[in-house]
Amino acid sequence: MPAEAYTSDRVFAWEQERFWRRDWVCLGRVDRLAAPGEQAGLDVAGAGVLAVRDATGALRTFRNACRHRGHELVGRGCTVRRSTIWCAYHAWVYRLDGSLRHAPRFDPPPDADLDLLPVRSAQWRGWLFVDLSGDAPPLAEVVGDLDAVLAPYRPETLRVVATQAYDVAANWKLVVENYLECYHCPSTHPELSRVQRTDGGESFRATGAWLGGHLDLRNSAATMSLDGAGPDWTFPDLDEDAVRQVRYHLLPPGLLVTATPDHLVTHRLVPLAADRTRVECEWLFAAELVDAGTDPGYAVSFWHTTNQQDWAACESVQRGVSGGGYRPGPLAPQEDLLHTFLARLAEAYRGAGPTGTDPGPVR
Amino acid sequence: MPAEAYTSDRVFAWEQERFWRRDWVCLGRVDRLAAPGEQAGLDVAGAGVLAVRDATGALRTFRNACRHRGHELVGRGCTVRRSTIWCAYHAWVYRLDGSLRHAPRFDPPPDADLDLLPVRSAQWRGWLFVDLSGDAPPLAEVVGDLDAVLAPYRPETLRVVATQAYDVAANWKLVVENYLECYHCPSTHPELSRVQRTDGGESFRATGAWLGGHLDLRNSAATMSLDGAGPDWTFPDLDEDAVRQVRYHLLPPGLLVTATPDHLVTHRLVPLAADRTRVECEWLFAAELVDAGTDPGYAVSFWHTTNQQDWAACESVQRGVSGGGYRPGPLAPQEDLLHTFLARLAEAYRGAGPTGTDPGPVR
Amino acid sequence: MPAEAYTSDRVFAWEQERFWRRDWVCLGRVDRLAAPGEQAGLDVAGAGVLAVRDATGALRTFRNACRHRGHELVGRGCTVRRSTIWCAYHAWVYRLDGSLRHAPRFDPPPDADLDLLPVRSAQWRGWLFVDLSGDAPPLAEVVGDLDAVLAPYRPETLRVVATQAYDVAANWKLVVENYLECYHCPSTHPELSRVQRTDGGESFRATGAWLGGHLDLRNSAATMSLDGAGPDWTFPDLDEDAVRQVRYHLLPPGLLVTATPDHLVTHRLVPLAADRTRVECEWLFAAELVDAGTDPGYAVSFWHTTNQQDWAACESVQRGVSGGGYRPGPLAPQEDLLHTFLARLAEAYRGAGPTGTDPGPVR
Ligand code: FES
Ligand code: FES
Ligand code: FES
Structure with missing residues (x-):
């Protein structure tokens, strides 16, 4: 590779977009979130991802930004266990499957779809992967x-x-x-x-x-x-x-x-x-x-x-x-x-x- | 606002120019400079502003850059009291109204207008405001x-x-x-x-x-x-x-x-x-x-x-x-x-x- | 000079190119490298330069990057004494004149010219100068x-x-x-x-x-x-x-x-x-x-x-x-x-x- 591939901010930005936001990126071990209700704030190429172990034991991943005004749902690098996903800013509440359960003092409730935005994810042999773009080939094919x-x-x-x-x-x-x-x-x-x-x-x-x-x-x-x-x-x-x-x-x-x-x-x-x-x-x-x-x-x-x-x-x-x-x-x-x-x-x-x-x- | 409004350097630069250098910006309390001769080095959107309580008790504001080679007249964040405005670099001296009084060892004195560049300012209920552009509507209208x-x-x-x-x-x-x-x-x-x-x-x-x-x-x-x-x-x-x-x-x-x-x-x-x-x-x-x-x-x-x-x-x-x-x-x-x-x-x-x-x- | 000459990243980059990579730049005293085999990793406008006192007592200068994959030959700010120039990464060895002596486990040896890239240098009254471009007028003329x-x-x-x-x-x-x-x-x-x-x-x-x-x-x-x-x-x-x-x-x-x-x-x-x-x-x-x-x-x-x-x-x-x-x-x-x-x-x-x-x- 020419030197520019290692030093240019422009190439770096392109790679972030092309490789790190469009390929399957490993976010660590799935057993980090073992029990239902466990939630972690993670990071992929500068984007926040919320990983949640839901009530059925499935691992779900969302954009880590509240649908109201964008507050993180769980701080980056933090883990919590709770029966709902709770935004600390204005107390909007989501179910563990990401659906909005309650927006306080909205009467009637907001009618738009305000469920958490899902992030495509997959697991393989104990590791969690996400594909921010949603467009990568299936993980099994890549593996x-x-x-x-x-x-x-x-x-x-x-x-x-x-x-x-x-x-x-x-x-x-x-x-x-x-x-x-x-x-x-x-x-x-x-x-x-x-x-x-x-x-x-x-x-x-x-x-x-x-x-x-x-x-x-x-x-x-x-x-x-x-x-x-x-x-x-x-x-x-x-x-x-x-x-x-x-x-x-x-x-x-x-x-x-x-x-x-x-x-x-x-x-x-x-x-x-x-x-x-x-x-x-x-x-x-x-x-x-x-x-x-x-x-x-x-x-x-x-x-x-x-x-x-x-x-x-x-x-x-x-x-x-x-x-x-x-x-x-x-x-x-x-x-x-x-x-x-x-x-x-x-x-x-x-x-x-x-x-x-x-x-x-x-x- | 879209995310870019909070994250983009370009939007930030535009806002600095549009809002912070073209609107009335509050620089704090006027009584910070109480006595004649008190002078403070302040900052507005990266530009240095010199605020001076002159001999008549009026508060004046100038660009905080000497007309010789640009040295600050009072360091940013500093306050001094002195009967003239004095540049520490080559000792040019200005009156408290900003007019050049003495440029050492210039003989004859420089003939250009070398008074300090005024910055438009106004006071309201104890606060000092400046408008770097000089083009904002009157402060009273904004208030x-x-x-x-x-x-x-x-x-x-x-x-x-x-x-x-x-x-x-x-x-x-x-x-x-x-x-x-x-x-x-x-x-x-x-x-x-x-x-x-x-x-x-x-x-x-x-x-x-x-x-x-x-x-x-x-x-x-x-x-x-x-x-x-x-x-x-x-x-x-x-x-x-x-x-x-x-x-x-x-x-x-x-x-x-x-x-x-x-x-x-x-x-x-x-x-x-x-x-x-x-x-x-x-x-x-x-x-x-x-x-x-x-x-x-x-x-x-x-x-x-x-x-x-x-x-x-x-x-x-x-x-x-x-x-x-x-x-x-x-x-x-x-x-x-x-x-x-x-x-x-x-x-x-x-x-x-x-x-x-x-x-x-x-x- | 207008303010931009002192504050603009663009002007700075231009000056780095025009003055610091195309003029003779002093790198310090030549007696820093006194004995044959002494080698120093230096820096000119972000570019690494390797200065070497060779076996004949002459001072030679090269790009401080291995011809294999670019590892520094001597760390910036470091000095070593050694009878060859040795890359610590994969152990390629160069003679003190910069010529490649050995690339381990290449059989046959690589046939391209893989000698260290020379940097133009000159000495004057005890100081070492380099001209990264190779195009500056003779140092004596500048002096x-x-x-x-x-x-x-x-x-x-x-x-x-x-x-x-x-x-x-x-x-x-x-x-x-x-x-x-x-x-x-x-x-x-x-x-x-x-x-x-x-x-x-x-x-x-x-x-x-x-x-x-x-x-x-x-x-x-x-x-x-x-x-x-x-x-x-x-x-x-x-x-x-x-x-x-x-x-x-x-x-x-x-x-x-x-x-x-x-x-x-x-x-x-x-x-x-x-x-x-x-x-x-x-x-x-x-x-x-x-x-x-x-x-x-x-x-x-x-x-x-x-x-x-x-x-x-x-x-x-x-x-x-x-x-x-x-x-x-x-x-x-x-x-x-x-x-x-x-x-x-x-x-x-x-x-x-x-x-x-x-x-x-x-x-
Ligand atoms: S940003 Fe989450 S409730 Fe307002
Ligand atoms: S810069 Fe102020 S006297 Fe020279
Ligand atoms: S980079 Fe020097 S031997 Fe490989």
Whole structure:
């Protein structure tokens, strides 16, 4: 990509519109809202979304703006439990299905349809996704065979044992690009390189929009940890390959799922500006392992170390491509997934890209 | 108003130009500058204004920029007392009437007219107003019968007993809209609703540009305070209605005057960005009451509590209308003043609004 | 200059392009990188520059972006010493002359020319300059007879004994304009005015792009210090005039060199935004003086005091010219250098200035 793709406010605005408001965006785990009446104020590309567990146990999503004068129904980042959706400003009340129940002191009641505006959403293996536009292809189509690939890990049954948010001074695509190759591992991640091979892996042949690949654990390592030791346990359904592999999956635009033999780590990207991205990292463990008293600290400290190394690299690239004088170079054979990602991106830019931005050939 | 009216930088810039640089804007109390030679550096929509009490006791206003190379004559937010206006950079000296008295080491003196550039100003009942454009209608015409309405409170004789500035993450219009209705009072202001009725009031039939209405104190309350108690005193000239009412007045674009039977509270709005407004709140008491040793704390704590609830609501609406998905809803009968405000605003937008912004019908 | 020259983002962007990316910009002292293999990450108008002392002792400059995917080779503001240039991301290795030595796991090696992109640079009397465009006239031509004027101070032999960085909330041109006249000294700099005459000096008749002038020390003062006292030493090659003078030189766009009989002080301007400039101040002393144990504190505290007074003045002018209502006034006879600077600037604006910006006549 030319430098402009990482630095221009105009390109950023176009991408927000094209990718983050028109694709399926992951908003985290569905079990965050477990009981009927639980409600959360979430954020997608600057738009507020209200997620509600209704009385039937279904998860519903709405624009987080009251139909009266736009007050948020639940504050962003907040969660409440209540038998109705209640606007704190003038006390309009909605049912958990979003229908207006009461507008105080309107007599007669307002006759327009004033139900909360629904936002299209879908769930997949424990994650909640929304499509603000309503026009994206079905989620199952986008997910494709990633569903089968992740099935042995049974993500829908896992528990979040740790979370960590990072504010990264780099374009979101640099975070994705960094994720898609382990060519940088030997120099950037000494700890990781001690427990995982950094080459010799393979890319998945994927159906759907996702991309991914896998690399082998080193013989001396049981899992991804600073000393290579782990719990004496692996996901029961893994085949003999998976039990010795670390698998990396990108579901565009911004969900990264990393699977090890005994835990999952996910990164959710939240683009804030051309040069700023929030990254929300979650560690997922099997209930069985947690109940057995396993301390997830080995995985938390390992990936926190790796994360920080990655963000430092992305931030340096952000500075390197800023201010002119950057020319994209050739990609190494180990960067084939990255090549695929960039080629698709270039395609999207060309189709209906930001005016005047022709990203040109990728290589 | 469509969401853009609260979020767009372009609309904000247009409003700064149209309302804040072309209307009469209140800069606070005139008695801030009491003695001859007192000088204050003030700010109107990003432009510096110098207010000076001259030797004859008149209040004069100038652009706060030296005619030599533009240094401020008095720092913004600062007040000094001096028998001349003195530029600290190269020591040019002006008389208190703004005429250049001395430009050091110019021989002969510069022959151009280098007097300070005057800014049109006017006073009304103790407040100072400026019109940067010089083109606004006379202040008296804008004020209309608000003069008579406020006369019994004799605002020009009152003393500022407390001030509090707030930085609100919301568009200035949301602060105005919030002020113009008490439909939100029951849910947003439990303390206020204990001492004041929140409905059953009436709007004033106003001449001039102002808007306002009044609501009754509850029978159990003497004034606006957390426990309803107040000083055993009311403004002497109030009629029997006013003595039991709380009256709310907006003088556009940004002066809010709230009158209770025993004190006034004012809010001056200072728009900083589409999503940021400084609000300067002042409490005004009769000299008689202050001299009798009355502690204004009852009014300060009451309105400070109410203020904070209001700003939280405005900030939530700001987030709610951002990011798409907001559609203005119907206004309640209790929101008629707000309707009038929005209709006038829509009129202004339509007349010479920001290119491409048609706010559409207000309802 | 009209106010827009100091406040407009558009003018700022144009100046960054026209002056800071197309003129010779000083990056500091060459002896910062003394030994072979020393490497520094520097910044010019938002672009990263890598300066390297190569094995032959020559100083080389490159774009500070790896030819693979753009990671910085040395972090901005950092210095390392290493026998190769090494990219920390994927471990590409370059020789100190910038040629690619090794791209790991490329087999065959990439065939394109992937040497680091050179940046044109030159040295003059101990300072390093770069011209990002490669199109500026030769540095010697720009420097002109400033070389001879500064020769007696032998700047190339001096040592940096103190540095101080300032973040100034003013346009870079206001800092330059402030430097070019001492008309402001009596009112702005009481300490300076006690040790130096503030008038009666003369401007240099310069060849090249520089501007400058000199003023006499007061009889009671030995040098520029708070009490007028100094070391019992002057630069040996000064003539009898220079030994009693303070000399001010601007090498556009942003190097200020102030010469006193016993020390030099330099200011390097780094424009950050229309209303923000970083100023890096360095104090240079003769090795002889330092080796004799002279404490440079007298010069450091004197200029630090003076600097702070200057930045306060520049920041006040920035506010004064913002928000409309500023009209440039006549310049005093003592401001002739400033006049020359503004006339040249107006010329540049007129030649190929920011669209629609006609600065008009300077006086
Ligand atoms: S904005 Fe929700 S009730 Fe008014
Ligand atoms: S700017 Fe005021 S005297 Fe020069
Ligand atoms: S960016 Fe330098 S080796 Fe990849």
